[in-house]
Amino acid sequence: MFAKNAFYFLAGLGFLALAKAKHTVKGYSSPKPFDMSQTQRCIDYDIKVVDEWLSHLQRYSADENPIVGKNALELGPGSDLGIGIYLLSLGCAKYNACDVNDLVKITPDIFYEKLFEHLGARGDAAKIDFLREQLAKAKAGIPGQLNYVVRKDFDIVAAFGKNSIDLVFSQAAFEHFDDVHKTVEQLSAVCKPNAVVVLEIDLKTHSRWIRDNDPNNIYRYPSWLYNLFWFRGIPNRVRPYQYVDALKRCGWTDISLRPSGTVKDPVTAYSGLAKVFSDHMNQMEMLTITLCARKS
Numbered sequence: 001m002f003a004k005n006a007f008y009f010l011a012g013l014g015f016l017a018l019a020k021a022k023h024t025v026k027g028y029s030s031p032k033p034f035d036m037s038q039t040q041r042c043i044d045y046d047i048k049v050v051d052e053w054l055s056h057l058q059r060y061s062a063d064e065n066p067i068v069g070k071n072a073l074e075l076g077p078g079s080d081l082g083i084g085i086y087l088l089s090l091g092c093a094k095y096n097a098c099d100v101n102d103l104v105k106i107t108p109d110i111f112y113e114k115l116f117e118h119l120g121a122r123g124d125a126a127k128i129d130f131l132r133e134q135l136a137k138a139k140a141g142i143p144g145q146l147n148y149v150v151r152k153d154f155d156i157v158a159a160f161g162k163n164s165i166d167l168v169f170s171q172a173a174f175e176h177f178d179d180v181h182k183t184v185e186q187l188s189a190v191c192k193p194n195a196v197v198v199l200e201i202d203l204k205t206h207s208r209w210i211r212d213n214d215p216n217n218i219y220r221y222p223s224w225l226y227n228l229f230w231f232r233g234i235p236n237r238v239r240p241y242q243y244v245d246a247l248k249r250c251g252w253t254d255i256s257l258r259p260s261g262t263v264k265d266p267v268t269a270y271s272g273l274a275k276v277f278s279d280h281m282n283q284m285e286m287l288t289i290t291l292c293a294r295k296s
Contacts, residue, residue, distance in 0.1 A: 005220075005272030008210070012217040015207035016229040023231045027101070033208070036079055036107060039114050046082035046115075049171050050090075053198050057167075060256055060292040061196060067092045070166040073156070073190070074098075075183070076173025077148070080107040081138060082115050083171075084146050085131050089119050094145045098159050100232070102150040157189045165190050168197040174243070175201050176233045181246045188250045191295045197252070199291040200260070201243065206235055215287050216269060219277040239282045240289055252293040261288035 034041055057066045068091035077083060077097040081104055084095035112135060116128050137144035149159040154177075168187055177183050187197065205217040218226065218235055226237070240257055247255055262285050263269040269284040270277075277284060 001271060008214040008217055009220050009272065012205070012210060012214065012220055015205075015210050015217070016221075016226075019207055019234070020229045020231050023233070036111060039108075039111050042080065042111060043082060043115050043118055046080070046086060047118075049200075050083055050086050052200070053169050053171075054090075056198050056258070056290050056292060057196065060198070065091065066196075067167060069093045071164060072096065072167040072169060073160065073165045075156070075168065075170040076100075076176065077104070078171075078173075079103045080111055081135065081146060081148060082111070083169075084138075084148075085112075085115060085135065086119070088131060088134060088145055089127050094147070096147045096149070096160055096165070098149045098151060098154065098156050100150070100152055100154055104148055154183070156183075156186050160190050162189050163192050166192055166195050168195065168199075170197075170199045170201075172200060172202040174199055175203060175235050175238065177236060178232065180236065180238050180243065181249070184246045184250045184252070188252070188295060193295055195295045197247075197291070197293050199243075201240075201289050201291065202287075203239070203289065204261075204287045215263065216273065216277075216284055219273045219284065222274045223276065237277075239277070239284075240286055241281055241283065243289075243291055247291070247293045251296050253296045254292075254294045256290075256292040258290045259283075259286045259288070260290055262286055 036042055054067065058064065067087060070092055071094045072087060072092050074083060074095070074097045076099055078099070081097070084097060087095050116131065119125075119131070120128050134144050134146035138146040138148050147160075151159055168191065174180065174183070191197075204215040205211040207217075210217050218237060244255055244257060266285045270280075273284065
């Protein structure tokens with residue numbers, strides 16, 4: 001076990017160095033684990049993400065149509081507006097999105113054309129003209145039902161105003177936020193009373209090869225060493241109890257935490273980790289989680 005831990009410790013350092021070098025040269029360019037050129041795969045991904053959000057939301061709220069007529073906000077939409085278009089097609093009144101990186105500007109038009117074809121084939125043909133109009137407005141920066149805001153300061157209150165949002169969604173974005181508590185504070189300001197958040201959080205190592213072989217690799221390093229490789233967007237290593245604590249301190253209630261991916265062997269999950277993550281309150285067996293909560 002010592003030799004295995006030593007190997008992954010050294011290998012992980014190499015991947016951290018590569019990730020920082022890539023970010024320095026290219027910036028943040030690939031939020032999905034595949035390229036936008038894989039059009040159908042990207043469409044399937046967006047549809048799957050929304051369907052899973054709605055499954056969690058329906059279970060949490062006991063509402064069969066929990067998004068109809070609602071004003072929704074997505075934090076960190078990533079490479080395209082497919083999720084927003086799909087939500088509008090399902091009856092969401094308005095979709096807002098905020099990101100630090102303007103990746104949507106390079107989304108190929110073929111992606112949206114194929115998405116519209118896909119939605120039309122699902123029986124949403126009557127809505128396609130409306131959706132096309134909203135996409136055109138979003139691309140032109142004109143306010144509409146599909147709003148995309150890029151802010152380097154990630155100030156969502158300044159972007160959308162106080163008490164304006166009914167639902168908040170996030171997919172594998174919260175683990176990239178530098179200050180989770182500040183983000184939750186802003187959500188408390190921007191959300192209406194009784195608003196609900198559905199947050200999918202990826203707690204694993206993000207580098208492609210090592211995440212499959214050693215998913216808790218980023219937790220092997222003491223803070224001083226991990227911070228040597230810091231860049232904006234590097235996984236923040238915040239654990240489940242810390243997310244829950246941030247929500248509680250900002251007045252969110254009815255907090256539900258569900259693991260959606262776990263380590264098969266709980267003992268292995270703690271092997272070779274830095275001391276700060278060795279306590280079982282860190283729930284290192286959890287690799288991905290879904291958090292739902294309600295604004296009191």
